[in-house]
Amino acid sequence: MSAASTPSPSSPSGVRPATTGRGRPPKLDQARTVEVALALLDEVGLDALTMRRLAEAMDVRAGALYRYFATKHELLTAMAEVLLADCLDRPFRSPDWSERVAELARRMRTALLGHRDGARVYAGTHATGAHTLGFADALIGVLREAGFTADHAGRAALTVVHFTLGHTLEEQAARQGVDAGPADPERLRAAVAPGQYPHLTAALPVLTSTDFTAHFEFGLGLLLQGLRALGPGTAPPGTGG
Numbered sequence: 001m002s003a004a005s006t007p008s009p010s011s012p013s014g015v016r017p018a019t020t021g022r023g024r025p026p027k028l029d030q031a032r033t034v035e036v037a038l039a040l041l042d043e044v045g046l047d048a049l050t051m052r053r054l055a056e057a058m059d060v061r062a063g064a065l066y067r068y069f070a071t072k073h074e075l076l077t078a079m080a081e082v083l084l085a086d087c088l089d090r091p092f093r094s095p096d097w098s099e100r101v102a103e104l105a106r107r108m109r110t111a112l113l114g115h116r117d118g119a120r121v122y123a124g125t126h127a128t129g130a131h132t133l134g135f136a137d138a139l140i141g142v143l144r145e146a147g148f149t150a151d152h153a154g155r156a157a158l159t160v161v162h163f164t165l166g167h168t169l170e171e172q173a174a175r176q177g178v179d180a181g182p183a184d185p186e187r188l189r190a191a192v193a194p195g196q197y198p199h200l201t202a203a204l205p206v207l208t209s210t211d212f213t214a215h216f217e218f219g220l221g222l223l224l225q226g227l228r229a230l231g232p233g234t235a236p237p238g239t240g241g
Contacts, residue, residue, distance in 0.1 A: 028060055030068040034078045038115055041079070045176075046117035051075070073125070080122040081129035083111050088134055097146035098224045101156075104139050105164045105220055112168045116176065119168040136161075147232025156227055163223055164216075171212040185210070 033054070040057050041049050051072060055062040069075040087107040092100045112118040136157060143153035185208035194201045209215070 028058065028064055028067075030078065033058065033065060033068055033075070034082055037075060037079055038082065041121065042116045046120050076121050077125040077127045078129075080125040081127040081131050083115065083118055083122055084108070084131040084135050085111075087111055087131070088138055097142050098228060100142045101139065101160060101227075102220055102224060104135070104142070105160050108135070108161070108164045109168050109216060112165070113172065117172060119165055119172050123165055123169060143232075152232075159223060163219060167212075167216050167219060171216075174210070174212070 036058050037049065037054055040054055044053070049072075051065055051069075052062045054075075055065055058065075065075075069078065087104070092103055094100060094103070112122055115121070139157045139160065140150075140153045143156055144150060148156065188208055189204060192200045192204060200207070
């Protein structure tokens with residue numbers, strides 16, 4: 001979702017307030033508020049997304065937004081729910097359970113990357129809407145149908161989601177960092193002295209690579225390899241199962 005490119009007098013952020021055919025702002029509702037919030041997120045980023053700024057973009061008083069969202073966290077939770085809206089919009093491409101788990105992880109990553117700071121919005125929100133619960137149910141369902149117990153399927157699903165979310169958080173931070181910022185690979189190259197850190201020096205081509213898809217696929221492959229090695233019905237170490 002992209003924000004409007006030309007600022008309007010009533011929208012300092014550059015996101016145009018929607019209007020009706022008669023030039024009046026449309027009726028305020030929860031769905032429209034989330035839609036505009038996501039557009040504003042893409043325009044200014046999470047740190048600058050405030051209730052006041054959102055109200056200005058919607059051409060309403062800030063107090064009107066609290067009818068639907070008592071806090072910014074409630075707004076972010078609703079936004080997080082929408083982020084996963086397209087994750088289950090098509091059938092799986094493979095009958096293999098591990099390939100289906102991988103496909104769901106890739107869909108989640110794509111969904112979070114679809115908006116600026118998408119992973120930061122999603123992290124810690126714990127949405128309970130149909131999109132979020134549907135995604136979780138599908139992921140756990142794939143594992144249970146493969147023969148994993150409900151407990152192990154739940155733990156495995158958490159591991160997949162946490163890996164995907166954590167990776168995407170780091171990926172977006174690196175992609176959106178300013179030149180010569182903390183995520184700049186040149187900073188690491190300059191800091192690593194070959195004689196002092198020989199192992200880091202050997203791994204620098206990978207550690208400074210911006211091929212985030214390759215990094216993601218490697219980690220996801222390791223995770224799935226572990227699940228295959230354990231096998232459905234096997235108790236992972238430390239679970240007591």
